[in-house]
Amino acid sequence: MPKNKAVNVGLIGAGRIGSFHGETVARRLVDAELVAIADPAPGAAAGLAGKLAVESSYTDVADLLAHPNLDAVIIATPARFHTNILVQAAEAGKAIFCEKPMALTLEDADRAIAAARSAGVPLQVGFNRRWDQAFSEGRAAIDGGRIGTPQLLRSLTRDPGPFGADPAKIPQWTIFYETLIHDFDTLLWLNPNAKPVEVTAVADALVRPDFADKGFHDTAVVTIRFDNGSIAVAEANFCAMYGYDIRGEVFGSGGMVTMGDVRRSSMRLFDKDGVSSETWRRDTDHFVHGYTAQLASFVTAVRRGEITEGPTGIDARNALSIALACIESVSRKAAIAL
Ligand SMILES: NC(=O)c1ccc[n+]([C@@H]2O[C@H](COP(=O)([O-])OP(=O)(O)OC[C@H]3O[C@@H](n4cnc5c(N)ncnc54)[C@H](O)[C@@H]3O)[C@@H](O)[C@H]2O)c1
Numbered sequence: 001m002p003k004n005k006a007v008n009v010g011l012i013g014a015g016r017i018g019s020f021h022g023e024t025v026a027r028r029l030v031d032a033e034l035v036a037i038a039d040p041a042p043g044a045a046a047g048l049a050g051k052l053a054v055e056s057s058y059t060d061v062a063d064l065l066a067h068p069n070l071d072a073v074i075i076a077t078p079a080r081f082h083t084n085i086l087v088q089a090a091e092a093g094k095a096i097f098c099e100k101p102m103a104l105t106l107e108d109a110d111r112a113i114a115a116a117r118s119a120g121v122p123l124q125v126g127f128n129r130r131w132d133q134a135f136s137e138g139r140a141a142i143d144g145g146r147i148g149t150p151q152l153l154r155s156l157t158r159d160p161g162p163f164g165a166d167p168a169k170i171p172q173w174t175i176f177y178e179t180l181i182h183d184f185d186t187l188l189w190l191n192p193n194a195k196p197v198e199v200t201a202v203a204d205a206l207v208r209p210d211f212a213d214k215g216f217h218d219t220a221v222v223t224i225r226f227d228n229g230s231i232a233v234a235e236a237n238f239c240a241m242y243g244y245d246i247r248g249e250v251f252g253s254g255g256m257v258t259m260g261d262v263r264r265s266s267m268r269l270f271d272k273d274g275v276s277s278e279t280w281r282r283d284t285d286h287f288v289h290g291y292t293a294q295l296a297s298f299v300t301a302v303r304r305g306e307i308t309e310g311p312t313g314i315d316a317r318n319a320l321s322i323a324l325a326c327i328e329s330v331s332r333k334a335a336i337a338l
Helices: 016-028 044-052 061-065 079-091 106-119 133-143 174-189 209-214 288-304 313-332
Strands: 007-012 032-038 056-058 072-075 095-098 123-125 150-160 196-204 219-226 231-240 245-252 255-259 269-271 274-276
Touching: 007 016, 007 061, 007 288, 016 032, 016 044, 016 072, 016 288, 032 044, 032 061, 044 056, 056 061, 061 079, 072 079, 072 288, 079 095, 079 106, 095 288, 106 123, 106 313, 123 288, 123 313, 133 245, 133 255, 133 288, 150 174, 174 196, 174 219, 174 231, 174 313, 196 313, 219 313
Parallel strands: 007 032, 007 072, 032 056, 072 095, 095 123, 150 231
Antiparallel strands: 150 245, 196 219, 219 231, 245 255, 269 274
């Protein structure tokens, strides 16, 4: 595509994260334009289009895909719709940014990868932690040999409390498919070229024990063994009362990198009660730079016609295979060989 032409982006799904991504394209990226929004919920696409001064809004994805001169789409619908919409967008020849998880089964992951490949369109998946400054510097330190050979890795996701969602409305296994999937991608990415060989997971409902017997999980711990001998631990909880807490750590033969800080800034308040800090409360505040950088990278990929940095469909499949092993591990109370 011509170098000076803005990449025309269509947003599919105008919910919480879709609205934020739409705002990023419309207001935070200079070489992309948000030209259309689709969402079947009455008024959702039109409402966001009005707010962001986008001319076209649709309730049907097919109509958005037929929008003239559309180069790329962002898929930010609930997870269960991702694969079918992705395949539809690939068949329409659009470059694709798909929120995680790209698929809920390996068959669907393969279908998505094959559709993008045969259409020859770039496919990037929303593992935004890779663009967070601390995490990207951590990966650079590992690549530079600064910590030697990775031996122990950790990644954790603690969503901010109080937990206000209705557990009955959260699909079963969300903690693996949608929360810890970030940690699985992070651990794979921070352990370059290592392959996971065994997964053990335990999960429970500690935040909402009243839903424990309904298959709901809000707390989980996962161990992953890799073929380079390293061992990783991932953990998640849906209710950290002190804020949105995302951290990573890689300990190696020559040192360690740690990444992530729940504190918003270096400001400390010293008063009669002691010393205190403000903390992150929302993902869209904590990761505003990372979310923006991942879409800037996607726009660059659309211009080039291929993903040269950033997680692809294959990365999404690799993280999904760990999530699926976790589900099997919890169900069978056993370690699962990959
Ligand atoms: N990377 C991250 O940090 C991050 C953060 C939040 C959410 N997510 C992911 O983004 C996805 C969306 O999450 P959310 O919290 O924004 O959900 P949400 O429920 O707030 O929004 C989903 C929107 O999609 C719309 N929708 C439903 N079916 C559709 C269809 N067939 N076509 C078009 N739109 C459709 C709904 O009407 C709704 O407006 C999930 O997969 C979630 O895991 C990722």
